[in-house]
Amino acid sequence: MSKPTVVVVGNGMVGYKFCEKLLARSAQFQIIVFGEEPRHAYDRVHLSEYFNGKTAEDLSLSTLSWYSDNGIALHLDDPIQEINRSEKTIHSLKGITLKYDYLVLATGSSAFVPDIPGIEKEGVFVYRTIEDLELIKAHAVNAKSGAVMGGGLLGLEAAKALIDLGIAETHVIEFAPRLMPRQIDSAGSNMLQMKLSQLGLHIHLNKSTAAIAGDKKIQSLRFNDDSQLAVDMLVISAGIRPRDELAKLAGLHVGTRGGIVVNEKMQTSDDCIYAIGECALYEGMIYGLVAPGYEMADIVAAHLTEGEKSFYGYDMSTKLKLIGVDVASFGDAFITEPDCRTILFEDTHKGIYKRINITNDGKNLLGGILIGDADAYNMLLQTVNNKIVLPPDPKDLILGSRGGETNAGAGVMSLPDDALICSCEAVTKGAICSAVSDGGVTGIDGMKKCTKAGTGCGGCVPLVKDLIAGTMKANGQYVKNVVCEHFDYSRQELFDLVKINGLKNYDLVLDHYGKGDGCEVCKPVVASILSSLWNDVIVKQEVIQDSNDRFLANIQKGGTYSVVPRIPGGEITPDKLIVIGLVAKKYGLYTKITGGQRIDLFGAHLSDLPLIWEELIDAGFESGHAYGKALRTVKSCVGSTWCRFGLHDSVTFAIEVEDRYKGIRAPHKIKGGVSGCVRECAEAQSKDFGIIATEKGWNLYVCGNGGSKPQHAQLLATDIDKETVVKYLDRFLMFYIKTADQLTRTATWLNKLDGGMSYLKNVIVNDSLGLGEQLEEEMQALVNTYHCEWKEAINNPAMRKRFAHFINAPDEKDPHAQFEPMREQVRAKEW
Amino acid sequence: METVIATQWIMACYVDDVPENGGSCIKHGDEQIAIFNFARRNEWYATQNLCPHKQQMAISRGMIGSAGESCEPKVACPFHKKTFSLLTGECLGEEELVLKTYPVKIADGKVFVGID
Ligand SMILES: Cc1cc2nc3c(=O)[nH]c(=O)nc-3n(C[C@H](O)[C@H](O)[C@H](O)COP(=O)(O)OP(=O)(O)OC[C@H]3O[C@@H](n4cnc5c(N)ncnc54)[C@H](O)[C@@H]3O)c2cc1C
Ligand code: SF4
Ligand code: SF4
Numbered sequence: 047m048s049k050p051t052v053v054v055v056g057n058g059m060v061g062y063k064f065c066e067k068l069l070a071r072s073a074q075f076q077i078i079v080f081g082e083e084p085r086h087a088y089d090r091v092h093l094s095e096y097f098n099g100k101t102a103e104d105l106s107l108s109t110l111s112w113y114s115d116n117g118i119a120l121h122l123d124d125p126i127q128e129i130n131r132s133e134k135t136i137h138s139l140k141g142i143t144l145k146y147d148y149l150v151l152a153t154g155s156s157a158f159v160p161d162i163p164g165i166e167k168e169g170v171f172v173y174r175t176i177e178d179l180e181l182i183k184a185h186a187v188n189a190k191s192g193a194v195m196g197g198g199l200l201g202l203e204a205a206k207a208l209i210d211l212g213i214a215e216t217h218v219i220e221f222a223p224r225l226m227p228r229q230i231d232s233a234g235s236n237m238l239q240m241k242l243s244q245l246g247l248h249i250h251l252n253k254s255t256a257a258i259a260g261d262k263k264i265q266s267l268r269f270n271d272d273s274q275l276a277v278d279m280l281v282i283s284a285g286i287r288p289r290d291e292l293a294k295l296a297g298l299h300v301g302t303r304g305g306i307v308v309n310e311k312m313q314t315s316d317d318c319i320y321a322i323g324e325c326a327l328y329e330g331m332i333y334g335l336v337a338p339g340y341e342m343a344d345i346v347a348a349h350l351t352e353g354e355k356s357f358y359g360y361d362m363s364t365k366l367k368l369i370g371v372d373v374a375s376f377g378d379a380f381i382t383e384p385d386c387r388t389i390l391f392e393d394t395h396k397g398i399y400k401r402i403n404i405t406n407d408g409k410n411l412l413g414g415i416l417i418g419d420a421d422a423y424n425m426l427l428q429t430v431n432n433k434i435v436l437p438p439d440p441k442d443l444i445l446g447s448r449g450g451e452t453n454a455g456a457g458v459m460s461l462p463d464d465a466l467i468c469s470c471e472a473v474t475k476g477a478i479c480s481a482v483s484d485g486g487v488t489g490i491d492g493m494k495k496c497t498k499a500g501t502g503c504g505g506c507v508p509l510v511k512d513l514i515a516g517t518m519k520a521n522g523q524y525v526k527n528v529v530c531e532h533f534d535y536s537r538q539e540l541f542d543l544v545k546i547n548g549l550k551n552y553d554l555v556l557d558h559y560g561k562g563d564g565c566e567v568c569k570p571v572v573a574s575i576l577s578s579l580w581n582d583v584i585v586k587q588e589v590i591q592d593s594n595d596r597f598l599a600n601i602q603k604g605g606t607y608s609v610v611p612r613i614p615g616g617e618i619t620p621d622k623l624i625v626i627g628l629v630a631k632k633y634g635l636y637t638k639i640t641g642g643q644r645i646d647l648f649g650a651h652l653s654d655l656p657l658i659w660e661e662l663i664d665a666g667f668e669s670g671h672a673y674g675k676a677l678r679t680v681k682s683c684v685g686s687t688w689c690r691f692g693l694h695d696s697v698t699f700a701i702e703v704e705d706r707y708k709g710i711r712a713p714h715k716i717k718g719g720v721s722g723c724v725r726e727c728a729e730a731q732s733k734d735f736g737i738i739a740t741e742k743g744w745n746l747y748v749c750g751n752g753g754s755k756p757q758h759a760q761l762l763a764t765d766i767d768k769e770t771v772v773k774y775l776d777r778f779l780m781f782y783i784k785t786a787d788q789l790t791r792t793a794t795w796l797n798k799l800d801g802g803m804s805y806l807k808n809v810i811v812n813d814s815l816g817l818g819e820q821l822e823e824e825m826q827a828l829v830n831t832y833h834c835e836w837k838e839a840i841n842n843p844a845m846r847k848r849f850a851h852f853i854n855a856p857d858e859k860d861p862h863a864q865f866e867p868m869r870e871q872v873r874a875k876e877w
Numbered sequence: 878m879e880t881v882i883a884t885q886w887i888m889a890c891y892v893d894d895v896p897e898n899g900g901s902c903i904k905h906g907d908e909q910i911a912i913f914n915f916a917r918r919n920e921w922y923a924t925q926n927l928c929p930h931k932q933q934m935a936i937s938r939g940m941i942g943s944a945g946e947s948c949e950p951k952v953a954c955p956f957h958k959k960t961f962s963l964l965t966g967e968c969l970g971e972e973e974l975v976l977k978t979y980p981v982k983i984a985d986g987k988v989f990v991g992i993d
């Protein structure tokens with residue numbers, strides 16, 4: 047008997063998942079897939095990452111050969127045009143006719159495009175496929191302003207994408223009186239609007255678009271209230287429309303507002319035809335998220351293999367990703383008193399709004415909204431879904447116990463075993479815990495391989511991590527932040543061991559305290575500890591350094607390096623500027639001013655590095671340590687020497703501080719800043735340490751951070767003199783170097799420090815541990831042993847020899863490193 | 878019938894050209910080959926120098942080490958730290974990436990790489 051044939055129409059996310067699920071259950075079927083798009087199924091949920099450098103291939107859900115490897119016939123770029131239900135055949139555009147035993151419609155949806163005059167003009171786009179994004183990207187190059195029609199989940203994501211594409215002026219036009227009308231209330235919307243405005247988005251509510259004006263190309267939008275907005279492009283994100291045209295043509299039941307009607311087994315009005323994903327209409331509802339789509343796919347796979355499983359609707363809780371503001375909505379977000387009790391928390395200063403709705407008896411959580419801080423989202427969602435009894439004071443749920451971290455894991459461990467943790471892959475808490483207890487899984491990567499949890503949208507990853515840690519703890523497995531598989535110690539423990547035993551090289555440390563042969567994680571950690579302790583020339587132990595530290599330069603695209611000479615405090619003489627210019631010209635380097643007030647020279651061949659540095663050192667430059675986990679820059683404003691507001695000489699102080707701490711290795715990079723008055727032109731409060739002049743002296747701030755998670759530095763001491771600033775800085779930096787985990791910036795270190803800022807203040811200012819003097823001495827020892835690594839490297843023939851791309855042809859450059867012209871300079875060629 | 882592919886041994890460099898427990902790159906015609914001196918284990922390895930992840934010529938500048946209980950020798954690309962087995966060339970992470978590997982032998986302080 048030949049295998050029954052299952053034809054899948056649509057190779058989107060859900061159609062793909064269906065193939066995967068059916069294969070997992072049975073090999074009894076011949077699977078044939080037709081897709082309208084030219085590519086095999088990709089991750090639409092993370093579509094926007096296409097603009098952040100992900101390629102179509104990165105987004106693919108599988109390799110192309112996965113289909114043939116599993117015996118699936120895949121026809122791409124060939125949409126099904128007709129179903130003949132009496133013959134049980136389908137016909138494709140390219141002329142294929144096939145008989146099916148079962149037909150699965152996974153045709154998804156398309157963007158809803160309202161019928162507005164001018165909608166067909168050039169420069170008007172939708173946001174659904176990789177092709178759409180390619181068109182948007184191409185058009186954006188010449189666009190200065192853009193608008194998104196629709197302020198929902200997808201619209202805001204599209205707006206963020208426009209900003210990322212460099213559109214200087216981005217607008218969001220929403221018809222309703224608030225943003226994300228389906229997910230959040232108006233107070234939440236107000237807060238969100240405030241945060242988005244800070245990001246540079248222009249939000250227009252209560253606006254309905256009457257026409258799109260322009261010759262051939264869009265020039266402006268005209269609204270019903272007769273106002274106008276000039277824009278160069280428009281992205282429409284006004285909702286979705288299920289793709290039911292094929293089903294309709296075949297006479298299947300469809301809803302009045304679209305969608306293929308299905309029962310709880312996902313069967314359409316024809317028993318042999320199923321519909322799943324965004325095209326399916328179950329009890330009057332379209333489920334526009336992947337997780338319910340995956341669930342539907344599993345139900346059909348179960349039904350075809352005689353399994354018992356039915357669809358009963360699905361939780362539509364969501365968390366907005368990407369936009370730079372946390373937004374989440376879960377459970378019944380809109381229910382109001384008297385049907386429930388509502389607790390609100392609002393902090394307009396920080397832009398946080400939280401609302402939870404609880405039952406009138408105070409026992410259960412019904413739903414809520416989180417804006418500005420959605421860390422609690424996963425746990426709150428679990429609390430709703432599993433009807434977990436609330437603590438006596440439910441407001442703790444959104445205020446949180448201060449100092450967080452300490453009992454992480456305790457909350458998640460109280461969830462029932464059948465609590466659904468990863469909804470994309472339908473993995474329960476029980477499955478995760480047993481993967482740890484019985485499967486020996488100890489980390490998130492292992493968990494992804496073992497259970498697939500966290501491989502979908504990724505939203506559950508923090509929760510999965512907590513569960514792994516919690517289970518290990520419950521099993522008596524000791525959890526600490528060990529360096530890696532080769533060292534059973536945290537960085538701080540290893541630091542102390544190396545110090546007490548006076549170990550001076552990596553192999554000794556590995557022999558004494560590790561196992562195996564080390565790796566790319568522990569080698570640089572030990573390298574950093576060794577130089578923080580003994581301050582020897584790092585290139586002497588070159589092979590344990592990260593590539594950047596090994597070649598004393600930052601590796602860049604194409605395999606060339608960038609060169610950053612130190613320019614303390616950002617002060618530089620005209621003569622030195624000329625030298626940089628001449629060197630850049632001679633070696634064909636691209637030059638750019640960095641964010642830290644110095645000059646970066648890109649595109650240096652490995653073999654040119656010693657020559658370049660020779661010339662720079664001759665002119666009085668030193669290494670800038672831009673390649674190391676070390677002090678980068680101390681940024682300064684011009685201060686009292688020129689600025690009419692300046693209270694003290696900020697430049698001189700910045701230079702002194704930069705010179706003092708240059709070259710010292712730390713768990714992560716360190717940046718500083720000095721401002722001459724409260725106007726803070728040096729942005730010192732966004733640095734690991736910031737010094738700001740006051741009438742009476744200086745204020746010292748610590749543990750600030752720019753980067754992906756900005757955090758303001760906090761005040762450590764007020765109105766102190768220069769000597770005291772340096773004394774506190776010595777103590778602070780040394781304390782950080784000795785106790786932080788690897789790759790932890792001061793801000794994160796402080797956030798994890800028990801007792802937080804008040805503890806740190808006690809240690810540094812009040813010397814509560816009695817360590818003050820020791821820390822100062824240790825720092826002084828490092829300062830005394832400073833050397834410019836580049837000077838050592840160019841003067842040592844053995845070290846110099848390493849700066850060759852080909853060891854057997856030292857004079858030849860890497861032919862693979864190529865450049866193309868850009869604005870009178872060069873850039874790395876794309877491969 | 879049996880096909881015999883003769884391995885041709887080329888002299889790549891001298892032993893002290895490659896740092897202990899690190900790598901260097903050599904040029905053979907248009908090919909770039911990364912050679913590793915795994916001194917800690919008294920072993921030598923060679924792979925293609927091109928990282929298949931984002932096509933960067935950088936494997937020889939990566940850090941070497943071992944993975945797991947079996948101490949599989951490995952190298953980490955300096956760009957995004959994808960790790961590859963030095964024995965099989967296979968990526969040790971999720972990706973299906975492979976490095977070409979070459980046999981190595983040492984004689985008279987010289988390093989020879991087998992090319993087929
Ligand atoms: C930018 C963006 C961000 C998103 N973010 C999230 C998120 O954060 N979380 C979330 O849960 N969801 C998100 N979604 C929604 C999610 O992508 C969809 O729910 C999911 O893709 C639906 O899967 P599907 O297979 O039903 O439809 P699709 O993925 O659209 O696949 C349907 C496929 O069928 C093809 N097709 C249609 N008709 C035919 C035919 N006649 N013959 C052959 N092929 C046909 C289509 O071309 C398409 O390739 C997002 C969507 C977008 C666009
Ligand atoms: S911070 Fe004050 S002193 Fe420095 S440049 Fe700005 S205004 Fe002038
Ligand atoms: S320089 Fe920094 S912010 Fe810019 S692309 Fe590189 S890592 Fe990202």
Ligand code: FES
Nearest residue numbers: 928930931954957
């Ligand atoms: S290029 Fe090698 S890991 Fe990305």
